[in-house]
Structure formats: C-alpha cells, structure tokens
Amino acid sequence: MMYPMPHFITVGSGAALGAGSRYLLTVAFGGGLIPLLILNIVGSALMGYARPGPFWGTGFLGGFTSFASFAFYTANTHWSIALAYVTATLVGCTAAYLAGDKLR
Template structure:
C-alpha cells in the first residue's frame, strides 16, 4: 500500500511536469509551424524521460511515479491515431527507437562516468 501511494504521488508530479513542459515547448514559434506540431513536445518529453530512467535507474517514486507520469503512452497513442498511415508509422518508429536509444545512451553515459581513466 505504501509503495502504491508513493507511485501515485510521483505520478501527479510527473504529469504536471509533462503538462507544463508541453505548454512551454508547444509555444516555441519554430515548433508551432511545423507539420504535426503537437507531437514534438511529446517526443521530447518521452526521450527525456527515457534518458533520465536510463541514467538514474530510479526507485518506485521517481521511476514508476514521477517519470511514469512524465512520459505518456496514452498521449503518444492519441497523437498516432490522428495521423496518416505513413505519419503514424514514422511516429511509432521514431518514438520507440528514440526512447530505447535515449535509455541506452544515458545508461552508457552513467557507466562511463563512474570509470576514471
């Protein structure tokens, strides 16, 4: 029960951070004028969340809670179904590949940072 409450509290914080960042990124004029402008904040958020997860390997509050609430599969899905087939395929590919790459690169960076040459 205690872990559930910690994860839930973290998810609230993460969701609010996602909302705030998406408003800020979405307000950048250069982003607002490109095709599928609504997906760029979402991609940035999901890539950043994946990198933070890979670098810090957080516990339940920060990992499942804050970063789980920060990243968003439901927003990714909702954006994907509104696209053309080609756009949806590209979005799925870049999101999945990008999130995995961000996690792996951040994990490698963390491991490299712990080694002194």
C-alpha cells in the same frame, strides 16, 4: 513508531508530479507530436541514467512520459506520419535509455 508510506501512495505522488510537469512543459512548447517525442526521449534517458526507485522511476518519470498521448497522436494522424512517429519514438526512446545507462 513510523510506518513506511504505502507503495501506491509513493508511486501515485510521483506520477502526479510527473504528469503535472509534462503538462506544463507541453503547454510551454505548444503541444503536439514533437514536444511529446522530446519529453518521452528525455524521460527514457533519465530512466536509463538514474535507474530511480518507485517515486522517481515508476512514479515521476512514468507520469512525465506518456504512452496514452503517444497512442492518441498515432491513432489520429495520417498513416505515414503515424508510422514515422512510432519509428522515431521506438528508436529514440530505446537509444536514449541505452545511452543513459551507458553514461551511468
């Protein structure tokens, strides 16, 4: 008899792959605010378009995008840059999700 994979293993496996992908792309693009913003916007668009299940959604795309890095960069930059970055992230990610959803 086959048993379904426990939810936490499904999500955790996807998150590990998503975080690994984010790390490799961040290194390839040189790190910093702009590559992270682009990755978060792309992840939001994919989430809106695909509306994936636990492995690809909460797992992979949750690991691919990064709120922790967003918070780190925001807290460790000049307030004016942080304000612009927060605005760009909120507007960009929300617009990307809605655009992805509309394209579905």
